[in-house]
Amino acid sequence: MTAEVLNQTSQAERERQHKLKDRILCCTVAGCLSAGAEAVRTALQEEVQAQGRSSEIEVCGTGCMGLCCRGPLVRSSAADVVYAEVKPQDARALVNGDQSHFEERVIRPDHPFYAGQRRIILANSGKADPELVVDYLAMGGYQSLLRAATEMVPEEIIAEVKKSGLRGRGGAGYPTGLKWELVARHPSPVRYVICNADEGDPGAFMNRSVLEGDPHRVLEGMAIAGRAVGAQQGYIYARGESPLAIARVKTAIEQARREGLLGGRVFDSTFHFQIDVRIGAGAYVCGEETALIASIEGKRGQPVPRPPYPPESGLWGRPTLINNVETFANIPTIIEKGGDWFASIGAKASPGTKVFALAGRVMRTGLVEVPIGTPLRTILFDLGGGVPAGYEFKAAQTGGPAGGCIPAEYLDLPMDYDSLTRIGTMMGSGGLIVMDTSSCMVDVARFFMEFCMDESCGKCIPCRAGTVQMHDILARMTRGEGHESDFAMLEALSGLLKETSLCGLGLAAPNPVLSTLRHFRNEYDAHVRDRRCPAGSCRIPVATEASA
Amino acid sequence: MSVRTLEVDGKMITAMEGQTIFSAAWDSGIHLPRLCHLGGLSDVGACRLCLVEIEGQKKLQPSCLTKIAENMVVRTNTPALQAHRKLIVELLFAERNHICSVCVLNGACELQDLAAELGVDHIRLKPQYPKLTVDLSHARFGLDHNRCILCTRCVRVCDEVEGAHTWDVAGRGRNSSIIADLGEPWGESASCTSCGKCVQVCPTGALFSKGKTVAEMRKDRSFLRYIVTAREKKLWIA
Numbered sequence: 001m002t003a004e005v006l007n008q009t010s011q012a013e014r015e016r017q018h019k020l021k022d023r024i025l026c027c028t029v030a031g032c033l034s035a036g037a038e039a040v041r042t043a044l045q046e047e048v049q050a051q052g053r054s055s056e057i058e059v060c061g062t063g064c065m066g067l068c069c070r071g072p073l074v075r076s077s078a079a080d081v082v083y084a085e086v087k088p089q090d091a092r093a094l095v096n097g098d099q100s101h102f103e104e105r106v107i108r109p110d111h112p113f114y115a116g117q118r119r120i121i122l123a124n125s126g127k128a129d130p131e132l133v134v135d136y137l138a139m140g141g142y143q144s145l146l147r148a149a150t151e152m153v154p155e156e157i158i159a160e161v162k163k164s165g166l167r168g169r170g171g172a173g174y175p176t177g178l179k180w181e182l183v184a185r186h187p188s189p190v191r192y193v194i195c196n197a198d199e200g201d202p203g204a205f206m207n208r209s210v211l212e213g214d215p216h217r218v219l220e221g222m223a224i225a226g227r228a229v230g231a232q233q234g235y236i237y238a239r240g241e242s243p244l245a246i247a248r249v250k251t252a253i254e255q256a257r258r259e260g261l262l263g264g265r266v267f268d269s270t271f272h273f274q275i276d277v278r279i280g281a282g283a284y285v286c287g288e289e290t291a292l293i294a295s296i297e298g299k300r301g302q303p304v305p306r307p308p309y310p311p312e313s314g315l316w317g318r319p320t321l322i323n324n325v326e327t328f329a330n331i332p333t334i335i336e337k338g339g340d341w342f343a344s345i346g347a348k349a350s351p352g353t354k355v356f357a358l359a360g361r362v363m364r365t366g367l368v369e370v371p372i373g374t375p376l377r378t379i380l381f382d383l384g385g386g387v388p389a390g391y392e393f394k395a396a397q398t399g400g401p402a403g404g405c406i407p408a409e410y411l412d413l414p415m416d417y418d419s420l421t422r423i424g425t426m427m428g429s430g431g432l433i434v435m436d437t438s439s440c441m442v443d444v445a446r447f448f449m450e451f452c453m454d455e456s457c458g459k460c461i462p463c464r465a466g467t468v469q470m471h472d473i474l475a476r477m478t479r480g481e482g483h484e485s486d487f488a489m490l491e492a493l494s495g496l497l498k499e500t501s502l503c504g505l506g507l508a509a510p511n512p513v514l515s516t517l518r519h520f521r522n523e524y525d526a527h528v529r530d531r532r533c534p535a536g537s538c539r540i541p542v543a544t545e546a547s548a
Numbered sequence: 549m550s551v552r553t554l555e556v557d558g559k560m561i562t563a564m565e566g567q568t569i570f571s572a573a574w575d576s577g578i579h580l581p582r583l584c585h586l587g588g589l590s591d592v593g594a595c596r597l598c599l600v601e602i603e604g605q606k607k608l609q610p611s612c613l614t615k616i617a618e619n620m621v622v623r624t625n626t627p628a629l630q631a632h633r634k635l636i637v638e639l640l641f642a643e644r645n646h647i648c649s650v651c652v653l654n655g656a657c658e659l660q661d662l663a664a665e666l667g668v669d670h671i672r673l674k675p676q677y678p679k680l681t682v683d684l685s686h687a688r689f690g691l692d693h694n695r696c697i698l699c700t701r702c703v704r705v706c707d708e709v710e711g712a713h714t715w716d717v718a719g720r721g722r723n724s725s726i727i728a729d730l731g732e733p734w735g736e737s738a739s740c741t742s743c744g745k746c747v748q749v750c751p752t753g754a755l756f757s758k759g760k761t762v763a764e765m766r767k768d769r770s771f772l773r774y775i776v777t778a779r780e781k782k783l784w785i786a
Contacts, residue, residue, distance in 0.1 A: 283720065300717065304592075304593075305610060453721060453722070454721060455720075456722070457721065457724075458698060458719070458723070458724030459594045459698075460596050461596055461636050461639055461697075462596055464643075464698070465642070466639055468722050469642065472674050489672060489673070495632075496636070499607075499608055500596040500599055500632050501596070502593060502594065502596065
């Protein structure tokens, strides 16, 4: 594809869409599909056909519109509203634009859930069909790659990314531009780009939704990265547990290849870039970069000690750039609008937006994208609608099993990398699990420790055996069998894991325990001293005279 | 190769450039504890016993994988490191069924020696008592999973020195186990050459020669010296 063809194709598609009376977009991401979106889409298509309006109304799919708890979601672009909990029998009213039929199921852009959001990564969701490459082109897609491949030299691309201040969205927050530079400066003739899509935190579905809802954005970001660091081959390491994401990405790669947006001589330049998908077999530890590389190489998915870091020696011993899905998804917009524009959004030390997956005890669960530095209160109460009536907010877990919790006293804390680290948790990849007064924090710590215990690869002793012992102690506490001396052992084991484990999984495994001990020591004491669970969720046998 | 000078535990030592802290310290008489490292085999940094403090570095580093540098200041024996090592050994004892009194290697076991050296006289952790099997299908050797600490020395010696790659690790976390080929009984393994290298490198009584009773088996140290240099001298080709 040449620049001319790209512009013509996208312009033609924009004009075609503009002429339509309405474009009805049904969410086709896993959450809404499981709520019956496919049947709704079929009903809508049949209704349009029955009314004989196929030429003026188009029904197609789209990416995640966020309000997953009220799916299936359908958006009418003419009316600019989202209809929630749509059933096949609503098809006629929806096609006719009869909003009164939907009553409180009509969600307008000024709804608190949407009003507080700022969308960069999710910009195309609700607007473009992830399975149609022309839709992405109509939204201005691949224009950034065109610029990167034909107008910019690699140093300029890296300079732009550095200027943007973008930090790794996988959780650690390493400056993306610096990482790119490390790979680009390496003298090796062969380099690789890897997209880490091995999203495995409990309650997290940001990356999966992006891949399912806007796969071309990730491909474009990867190709730009390939151009910047001098790589010709990219890999997307996706989880086998998200077959839809894999299918969408594979379709997108095929479309991009056919259109000449990937492959040899992109936009008639000298730039070649291939992307292939590698599928993980479900080990959480394969999200750790060295284990991920081992897995792509066909080896047992377990980490190896760093250094050397992947930018120096990664896939097949070559310098390798590994970024998260969301990091790549930011790149096309940064190239399009410039690093300075991006740096002006969000917090100063961590610019841009962050997608969070709201889950747990919150009224509106789903995906939200907000500027980094938005206070937790805004996300949970304005966007999320607060905790269920009759309960009080207790804490929110960020960073999954490697992170920690944010108690109520820090509700006004800005959600940025450094503020979160300061209070003993981390940004993580975007999982946000809300807990209220019905959640027991000791049990939460036990749950995450069980997760780490099951997901430890078994290579290093502290993680393999230490997580078992820590889980054992926490499980005993939740059964009301804890002992005062357990605290000292929990702390000793936490220290051991944090200081001696081989990879990030073991190093971070004690975090949920340390964080809950720091903020909710009283709950631990209640379990151990009074044999009582303040939240009432642990089944502790009532002490009798004989057993007390 | 040039000579480098560094400080280990307050003592100035010299070592060749490219040497690891572990081997430099060992050459100077400072013996760091280890269970996964073995001279002549690749290093994996899995046991975490040889971790040391290096001045100017926040994280503890595995000495078996960290190269020496000029003027490096290393501490190998701080109270914090000793506490970690002790806890690691306790974790191993609690993890599987290590009953020294009925073990063929009693009195010559690296895990047992290490426990004695570190002063581990009791285990503060809950023993897990997993139900594990013993593979006696091989004519000359046996594998007792109860005593395995998953150091993977057997995996590496079989792959890197013997070239058979009979052993590997299956499963993950606490369910990891050493398997022959694709999980066959050892005696039925098509790739095993019965060379016995794995038995000699095993630090515990997990891999043993048949026909020995309690505390009777001794690993052949001269054999271990052989594998250290076997690769460079191409001894297995002759």
